[in-house]
Amino acid sequence: MSPEHKITHVIDRLTYGPAPGDIERVRAMGVAAFIEEQLEPDALPESRELAARLESLGTVRLGAVDLFREYGPTPDTGGGLGPSQVLAARDRAGVVAREAVQARLLRAMAAPGQLRELLVDFWYNHFNVDAGHGLARIWAGAYEREAIRPHAMGRFLDLLAATAMHPAMLIYLENWRNVAPRDDGGGDGEAISPDSDGYEAKAPDREADAERTGGLDETYAGTLLAVHTLGDDAAFAARDRTALARVFTGWRLGAPRSETDKNGFFFDQAAHDPTDKVFLGKTIPGGGIAEGAAALRILAGHPATAKHVCRKLAAFFLAGEPSRGLVGRLAEIFLRSEGDIRAVLRALFADPEFFDESRYAAGVKTPLRTVVSAVRAIGTPPDDVTPLAGVLARMGTPLFHCPDPAGYPGPGAFPTSRDMAARVAFAVGLVSGELPLWREKPPGLAVEKLLSTLGTSPAPEADKPAKKGRAARTAPKTSPRRDPAAILAGPGFLRY
Template sequence: MNRFNKLFLTAAILILSISLFSFITNFENRAVDFPYKLAGLTERQAAAHLLSRFTFGAKPGQVDEVLAVGLEKWFNQQLSAGLADDELQKRLQGYDAMKMNNAEIVETFVRAPQVLKMATEDGVITRDSLTKKDKAAYKTTLDDYMQQKGFKPQKELFRQLSNQKILRAVYSNNQLQEVLTDFWFNHFNVSVTKRDCAEYIPVYERDAIRPNVLGKFQDLLIATAKSPAMLLYLDNFSSSSTNPGFQMQVEGRLAKKMRDRAQNKLSDTAYKQLANKVKNAKKNQGLNENYAREVMELHTLGVEGGYSQNDVTQAARVLTGWTIYPMADYARVNAMRRVIENIGESRLAERGFVHEGDFLFAANRHDDGEKVVLGKTFKGEGYREGVQLFEMLAHHPSTAKFITKKIAVRFVSDYPPQSLLDKMAKTFQDKDGDIKQVLLTMVHAPEFWASSSIREKTKSPFELAISSVRSINADIKMPYQLYTWIDKMGQKLYFYQAPTGFPDKAQYWINTGALLNRMNFGLALASQRIPGINIDLLNLNNHREPESAEAALLTYGKIIMPERDLQASLHRLSPLLNDPQLQQKIEEKAAGQSLAQLTDEDNKEEMMENNINKNSRKKQGMDKSFVSNATQKGTNNMLSQVVGIIIGSPEFQRR
């Protein structure tokens, strides 16, 4: 009997433990009602607010879809990011570059100067031919050479990168994951304008950013730190120990080569080349503080995070040796890769080297002296020092405040209340930097639902373009056309040069020229003057055509901007309805404003791409003198103008 009682007691404890675990899990997921009623919102208004914050804009009928699932369950589904995305995957099938690893990209999308160098070395192009007038024949020869080698121009890589971002934002069912991918990429910004890192950006976004956007902040931080894109963008790949022993080691090897070559009667030219190598070795050695500074100021602690310049220097010493594993040997100059292969990874690991994917910790370049960062001492532990540094930064109280405020600015308002920031920062610290838990704390806070947080954000050009095509169920066949409009409105995707990323406040995006370009975009989209973007406006209203422009404004205003009080907005927009020259007037005024310029003046491929798009628009009758006749399915002039006005309106710019 005693034995039976013990078994019964054990079973009871087990059941109780399972129940308790289930309760804790449910509590962690906050399976309780959102407090939107405290702010006086209806359930429909609350659903619309969720969609405005955690998607790239509501699609027609999506408020009802959220209500059918339940607000809390819908949000938890978004946090899980596990919804099927069959339609999106079909649209991404042809994007082969987006499935490649970094080595494959480097081998395939070779830079034009490198192609020219290789073609010259192979005798396909002679130096004399570079000055010949027959540019067409010269280009054909190079194109044939690239095709023979299996090379593709880099502009195709960047086109695929931009296109897939647009398609994911428009069609993914896991909208929160895409919104956060955009947010965290911007936080850990890298730029195509820095050519050394440009080719690594697709894998950076795919493998370092997207898989970690709903995980622990520490994991996201370390993943970005090890990425070739970040290592090159902020120059840590070249940062090395400045201790005399290391310098003597490097210079000594080259000096020995010079002595050996001199004994073998090396030619003057070759001897000078070796001398230059010694000079460059000295020049390229040394500490680079760029990444250490930005990882503290921009990625973790914030500018007021309590660190000093000495902390930056010491952190840079900790991160010496964090570099890139050599990629493909197409350039025929990758001596480091051959050295690593000759020595063997097992022997290198014994010496403290660490190789993980494209990341390499080069122990011979690491400063093994003692360092002190933010009061913590690092005592020559090689690679482990860097990991410990990131762990410390990720869990620092200043990081909790800085990161959660940035999240609140993105999802609540430009100036979120301190009471909300305190709650989010506490969760960040208590939950080990768990991004999901921070978001749950935010969305369960009354401040998130307050009237001061409703529609208080201004859309960036990217957000405007994506929300526009989502709001009218557009079928996107040519996403790059949308990219050029986003660029025209002032946001050139992947090209922002500064490590800060694009600002996330209204004052950066809105001025007279920007508003004109946004209205111009709305009119162009609605009248189907953007090639490859197909819409059926009548289908949005079950093929019932409104009796007048005023009726259309009310009907389509409710479809495109659900659950909003539109009375004041419609009153302001009404005078524009019956102006037959509206499109032409807006186009002419917008053309007079300074449009977004290329951030990399040397990027001739992008300039050529823009010229191609411009010529395409002219061929299709889309220059500024053109007024659309809108003959496509489900479209008429009146309806196009009404929808264009709605999309270009100040109310639609808000989210």
């Protein structure tokens, strides 16, 4: 790959797309220095404007417990939820959902640590929680902030444990219902409803009261094995899924009752199966919450997990399937470093396959990348990012609302005709002002500035031979090259 291609390639793959001045800055500092900078985001100076925008969003400072207290359903005096309480609860939850989306978009557009923002997207998709599922509607943003973001570049085991224990995941994959089977068919009875003294109420994932029955629920255990860790169905058997579900009995939602309980999670010994379990050929002695920690360690250190996670990471940053050799090399580093995500990424970005010419502009942007990269290229943060949530919904990928536990399709998925139509409409709305993002038209929408930011230049004459490389893919050869909407909807911009 040529030096100039390396510059645009590394910006495209380690950020949501170039902002004004990025190409010149990376050219001056060098590709290797830029990669190292992005691998250490905490050392980057904070954006004061971004911090101020986030500070104005009151709900993004609240944890899961406080969010429930402030924005969760409020029973009437009889202890139930009538129609008016249900509607009021949905209105309150809407405030939390909107601000969570705003915070996610603001960070993606303006955070200096762009690599971390991409990884937040990657890991949220990997450990997906659908905000349309019960109380996850008020907890999805907190889940990203508390379980995903702090561990996005840390140890995989820490990330695994944080997602497993978060109330949003407990609700989404029904592990809050997972209790040791009782002879009488009943459970231990109560779950979360935060109040000043403790939480005791029924069916936290529904606005209306409903009795729940006790018993083993393998939903989370199955997803943990097939999606979050091992990936390969041949790596585990049905008995392993059942054993894992038994391990996670008693992982509940409620007020803190010990030092291990936090942020809405608590371990209910009375709902736990205390017997020994054989999981993936290893015996886990009955020991309460420690069994879950032991099972997560087994999974995080399993060779199948290393291959599954490293293949997905490599595919995300290569915008296509990696070679088996690269996956093997990364998996060795994953296991040797005990799941150090940063070490795996450093090896990936140093591998010859990452800078192979065949990888250059080989990917098609997801809707989120399309939207964020367009705003970054313009260079002026929107006065209001809320309309972009609707854009993503029209493109079929509303933030926090993927119903599939496996998340949205990865880089190998090509846009549908409906998706492409929505992307063109987005570019037109952005340029025309139909999308009310800015009070005044941003100067970055000028064609020359936009092309300069993207690392291209317009061809002065339509009949000149096409330029090689990125310019050939991006610069139109006819009059549409003078239209910023044509640039932002063109095939050159949609590839990265």
